Amino acid sequence: MSPTAPAIAAQPPISRYPVPTLESLPDDLRERILAVQAKAGFVPNVFLALAHRPDECRAFFDYHDALMLRPSGLSKGEKEMIVVATSGANRCLYCVVAHGAILRIYEKSPLLADAVAINHRKAALTPRQHAMLDFALKVCGDSAAVDESDLDSLRRHGFSDEDIWDIGAIAAFFALSNRMANLTSMRPNDEFYLMGRVPKAK
Amino acid sequence: MSPTAPAIAAQPPISRYPVPTLESLPDDLRERILAVQAKAGFVPNVFLALAHRPDECRAFFDYHDALMLRPSGLSKGEKEMIVVATSGANRCLYCVVAHGAILRIYEKSPLLADAVAINHRKAALTPRQHAMLDFALKVCGDSAAVDESDLDSLRRHGFSDEDIWDIGAIAAFFALSNRMANLTSMRPNDEFYLMGRVPKAK
């Protein structure tokens, strides 16, 4: 940077709180994280930031996996749409960037995640997916107002009651996740920003 | 009820979703619930409502216990103050009623929980506890605005950084919990309403 360029502050740490080394973690957590690293090529910062408290971290990812990996009437991409839209509403940088990357990859759509995060009405989605996100954002922002008419509206779009639990529970789980990311000032890994944006050469 | 009395609708079920019998649950969950029943004298509806999905239920209570039972600079009563205040802000009937009962018992204070739920500023708390609840309500309502100055303010009241994690993480966990209760329209057990309100005879 030239001496006259406007000063930009240095990158912040990945968490406000102490970040453990992999070596210092309980075996099960370390193995879980190494498995993610083997698959993704890097360790997403959320694992390291939350591993500051191993018991809470373990329960967090158990909950995440139980909800996000179970068979569902929602596709894996649709689940990530919910994460990205509600994380955008909660202004959670970590989850918008990290799950935006996953959404681009699942949907093979390099442009989709930004629209879902900024204003889902502008995203190229089906009416069913728009209804899904409208409900997710209601659970996110005013869950006390959810009533039977909301469920009926989703049922008319073909969602089963188990699908509706999935939509609401993902919005609910990321209400927790977004708040933990904002509490710890969690920083997204640099890798996420570009993932799924550049079509792979053949 | 006399024929001319205003009609009151019947009590709703304890959840919008199917509620499993204890017998149908995996052994570990059933034993966990029976242990609660042995201690409390009844099974809090949150266990049965969430047990509709055993994997998510197990992770939910693992997270809850990891956070609420760990040693902390916060007393058990103070942790419940956070639950009650943020659940009030989220207008979550189940958590206000159930955790209000627990708060009354822990603090041996039959009048405290209503004030904490309705308007914590009117509760007879210490300045340190008021600062704790102000922060919890910020994490609850606008976690994106949390910054270092909020933490400094808590440190001046004597909270350690681990205590601050506890405050924020309890607010975050009940952001999830309140949304699940509102999604499933979870009904509080009748027993909670009166618990801790009547001084025990000696």
Added chain:
Amino acid sequence: MSPTAPAIAAQPPISRYPVPTLESLPDDLRERILAVQAKAGFVPNVFLALAHRPDECRAFFDYHDALMLRPSGLSKGEKEMIVVATSGANRCLYCVVAHGAILRIYEKSPLLADAVAINHRKAALTPRQHAMLDFALKVCGDSAAVDESDLDSLRRHGFSDEDIWDIGAIAAFFALSNRMANLTSMRPNDEFYLMGRVPKAK
């Protein structure tokens, strides 16, 4: 309380402002208050707190009685539902606690008031009563948006135009009452918390 228990601040006074003795009040106010005491068994703090200014106090209770005691298409319990729901929305501890007690007694329903205060959608009410509270909360929170379509919706539930005045005027009167309680930091009498919660032995 043990010496190591967390400190809980003492009960605050019943009002931020000076509270008159019954003896010092004008005869008509004193007699009015003694009549309430004879009926209720104690003097609700709102009388003493507002009696700091006898002229305003007298007009306040004249208004209250004109509105709450007149014959109406609403039952006495339904009028109290409006008070409790709008006072919950305004986070007014005094009115939620005091009128919650009255609501429990009128409806002979020990569990109803908490739901009405925290989230009326979860209360076991009839559709007509839910419509009544939806309108009351609109007058409470955004009266400028009230229009003819709101009245039509209530008429379809069988409310007369005079009933609609009752609903709106109760919401309006407690908009005043809640603000006076919050301005004076009015404390509910201890007696209210338990009233109507315990079924009477026969």
Added chain:
Amino acid sequence: MSPTAPAIAAQPPISRYPVPTLESLPDDLRERILAVQAKAGFVPNVFLALAHRPDECRAFFDYHDALMLRPSGLSKGEKEMIVVATSGANRCLYCVVAHGAILRIYEKSPLLADAVAINHRKAALTPRQHAMLDFALKVCGDSAAVDESDLDSLRRHGFSDEDIWDIGAIAAFFALSNRMANLTSMRPNDEFYLMGRVPKAK
């Protein structure tokens, strides 16, 4: 209006509800209204609209007079500033127009009321008066958040505790008044719009 001009709907009635004739009113109310007419030159619509229910009407004006006419550390103009600012926040057309007229007359200031109604920060007021309106607007919009620090701030501007009651109680009373005007769709008298805007010829 030319036949091609865009149609403008006719003036609405002065209230959604039946408006009594003066002759049909109880003697005391009729005399009270005739006294206002003798002084103002016309009958403000609020009297006729609220006289639909004489008992509530009587209590309303008793409260109004007890509060607005009592000796105070606030000038009569300052009391009207509070009415106009909070009625603007509540988007109450009747009170902004009627009390805007009174404010212009009391302050002999033809331009003041519009600024107070639209954005009090732009009104040519003293810092003490701005602090008064800031507090009134807090009681108007979020009375549950009022605490001792608000009162201390007003005391530093020289307000006594009785003055603070006046400020808060006027904001509280017009919270009621604004809601009744919006409920009944009360129409301001044409006379108010121009009152105090034109300097009197000498």
Added chain:
Amino acid sequence: MSPTAPAIAAQPPISRYPVPTLESLPDDLRERILAVQAKAGFVPNVFLALAHRPDECRAFFDYHDALMLRPSGLSKGEKEMIVVATSGANRCLYCVVAHGAILRIYEKSPLLADAVAINHRKAALTPRQHAMLDFALKVCGDSAAVDESDLDSLRRHGFSDEDIWDIGAIAAFFALSNRMANLTSMRPNDEFYLMGRVPKAK
């Protein structure tokens, strides 16, 4: 004013920023302003306040004229209704007062502008005009939520798509204008307050 009257602060300047003399302005801007002065009888302060930056000022009035003077399915009065309603929502004193005056003159209606600014629901307008203002206020307050159903609703009231652009673009342009007026603390000319309020003698 008597020595004991409450002090009222002096009128503020017409802008927080330096206000140029007409002589110091570029020829084209000066001539444009003189033409307005010749027509209106005075120079509206917005010209002088924005002329602090001639290039931005020129573009501002080019935009204004392109939008407000073009032939349209909206009458000139209806365009001003949009300005007044959205400026009221943005609490912009300058635009409410100045464009309120223009609205009164265009509609030959001395009472209309106050209702449009304070609560357009109370203004004596046609259903088509109410729909127009509902949409303008949505563009003003939450443009991200605008979708095709809003446009369909306007089309059912007979608005063409070009009319809808006019409604939305006027709301958008005054979103800019209101913010510049609030940024510079622009003061309305005294002349505007009375314009159109007094029927002309014949």
Added chain:
Amino acid sequence: MSPTAPAIAAQPPISRYPVPTLESLPDDLRERILAVQAKAGFVPNVFLALAHRPDECRAFFDYHDALMLRPSGLSKGEKEMIVVATSGANRCLYCVVAHGAILRIYEKSPLLADAVAINHRKAALTPRQHAMLDFALKVCGDSAAVDESDLDSLRRHGFSDEDIWDIGAIAAFFALSNRMANLTSMRPNDEFYLMGRVPKAK
């Protein structure tokens, strides 16, 4: 996409409104657009969408250039930070994506724009830049509350009054721009999404 993949709707058009061909435009607009194309390598959709109305389009870009290209105490990158942060608050997809690209390029910082759009508190900026964005967001969201204390706070960070005009006026201009983009449902060019994210090979 495989036949069983969840259906994703097709890309929407670049505007809800008719989009002119370059050939059909007035000479000056066409030349202006061709000059942008020569520099950027493509025609940003905002030019084509707004060119539906050439007079408004011309004034729009005159205003934009007068404000964004003038010499200033703000760097070009800082001006774009204001655009991106306020467009994020307004949930304007077009401006977040297009100006996010420009911000990345000006600041040579591939990760900066996402943080500025989602939650500027998490962006690696200087305290002076954070104060700049706090003020821009106040002008964006509640310009009526801007007062002298806001300006003083910026002056303490070294901003001149002309710099403050720049900050506020950019927030004001994009209040217009965001609303036009949301009104026309403007679609960002695909090119913007990746610009500035990939370091150039040498």
